[in-house]
Every structure is written in C-alpha cells, then in structure tokens.
Amino acid sequence: MMSRFRTKLNSLELKELYLNGRRYTWSNERQHATLEKIDHVFVSNEWDEAFPSCFLSALGTAIWDHCPLMLDMNMEIHIRKRFKFxxxxxxxxxxxxxVQAAWTSEPVASNVYLTLHNKLKATAVSLQKWSDRWIGxxxxxxxxxxxxIHRLDxxxxxxxxxxxxxxxxxxxKRKVLGLCSLERTIARQRSRMLQLPEGDGNTRLFHQQASHRQRKNTIRVVRHNGNLFTGQEEVADAVDDYFGQAFGFCAAxxxxLNHTAKPRGSSAAAT
Structure with missing residues (x-):
C-alpha cells in the first residue's frame, strides 16, 4: 500500500513536507493508545521553491483525536553568521x-594553544573578506x-x-559557465548530498535539499525545568541556561604553570 502511495505521489510530482516535533498525528484515545501518522501536507517543487522558509508543525489535540497541522509560510530564522569553509x-x-598572509600576520603568543587560536581566527576572517571581495x-x-548578454543579443x-x-x-558566456558550475558546487556542499555526484544532480535539487535540512534542523520549542519555551530568543536562553548548569562555570x-622555568640541576649551556 505504501509503495503504491509513493508511486502515486511521484506521478503527481508531489513531495511531503517534513513535520517538526511530532512523529504521529492521530491516537485512538485508549489507555494503550494506537498512534498513527495519517495527516500529511504535500507540495510541488514549484511551491517549495516559492516558500523555502515554510515550517510545518503540529498543535495539541484539544478535544479531537487528530493533531491540527500549522503551516507557517514564511518563518524568519535569524541565524548568527558563522564562518563556513x-x-x-x-x-x-x-x-x-x-592563507599564508593571514597565518604569518599573527605573532607568537604566551602559549602554543593561544597562538594556534589567534592564527586560525585571523585566517578565517581573511578568507571571509577575500571570498566576499573576489567571489561575492x-x-x-x-x-x-x-x-x-541579453542586451548584446x-x-x-x-x-x-x-x-x-x-x-x-x-x-x-565563459563566465556564466564557470559561475553556474560554482553555484552548483556551493549548493551541493550545503545540501550535504555529498554521496551524489554533481553530474547526477542540478542546482535546483541541491537548493531544495538545503531548504529541507534547514526546516528539519530548526528547534521552535524546548522544555526546560518543567516550562515550555518558544521563540528564538527564549529557546536560545533556555539552551544556554541548561548547558551552563550541566557543565558549570569556570572558576578563577x-x-x-611556568613553562619558561628551567628544571633544577640543568646546566646553563647545552653540552
């Protein structure tokens, strides 16, 4: 039955939106409940491209035995910009x-770990500026x-x-060919479909997979100390508080250790 259902979906060129936060949407409301997922949302590829930031979640059952599904058409996800190689x-x-200029620009610090940290940080900043300036x-x-090209035509x-x-x-024309290949490479890396060769997929496929990953990896609700937190700021504060309590705080x-002191009995000059 499931294989026939998926074959029908493929013939209609539809795909199912990922449901965040719930595995099942129906219960028979008995003590040993039977749980099923019988509520779905299907969209076309064109619709998915028009609303890449949509987000599907389930509400509480209230007086029903079904979970109402809520589809947010344009959920704003503000993610702090991080360095990505x-x-x-x-x-x-x-x-x-x-890389060479950034690596040699940082002087040697008080210890080797701090030196490595400073060099890596300087390299990341330089690479990001270089990419924005020359690749953009x-x-x-x-x-x-x-x-x-159109105007010249x-x-x-x-x-x-x-x-x-x-x-x-x-x-x-040569630039467009190179840029299209570069765009497909970037989209493939961000989609994490690395097992699929670039020649077997197109940029559109990789972009859709990247949008799916972003929706699937988004956390909208967390439970902490018996309370539910929603919204980006509340979720972030709850996560910080949880891990702060779990790992504790660094004491002064x-x-x-004095790394420069010579061991006792060592001679002033090497023999």
Missing part, C-alpha cells in the same frame, strides 16, 4: 596567498552577466557588434 576555495586564485554573490553575478539584431562588444559577449585559577 567552502570546498571550492582551494581551487580559486589567491586562496593560498590569503554568485547568483547575482550570474543574473548580471545574463542581462548584459538584442543589439545584434539591429546592428553589427563592435570588436569590444563581441569580446565582452564571449567573455561573459589560583595557580599557574
């Missing part, structure tokens, strides 16, 4: 020079290149293009 950076021009928004670059219908315009058109040190 892109695998395609190593193939880009200027990557090694940026790939999708925007593709749109600009396509628009210029329109002009070519009424007049011969100049030598500079012909060379620009050829250059933009009363003693320290």
């Amino acid at each position: 892109e695998s395609f950076w190593v193939k880009a021009e200027g990557f090694m020079e940026t 928004n790939v999708e925007l670059q593709i749109r600009i290149a396509l628009e210029v 329109v002009a070519m219908d009424s007049r011969p293009l100049s030598a500079a315009e012909v060379e620009l058109r050829k250059c933009l 040190r009363t003693h320290a």
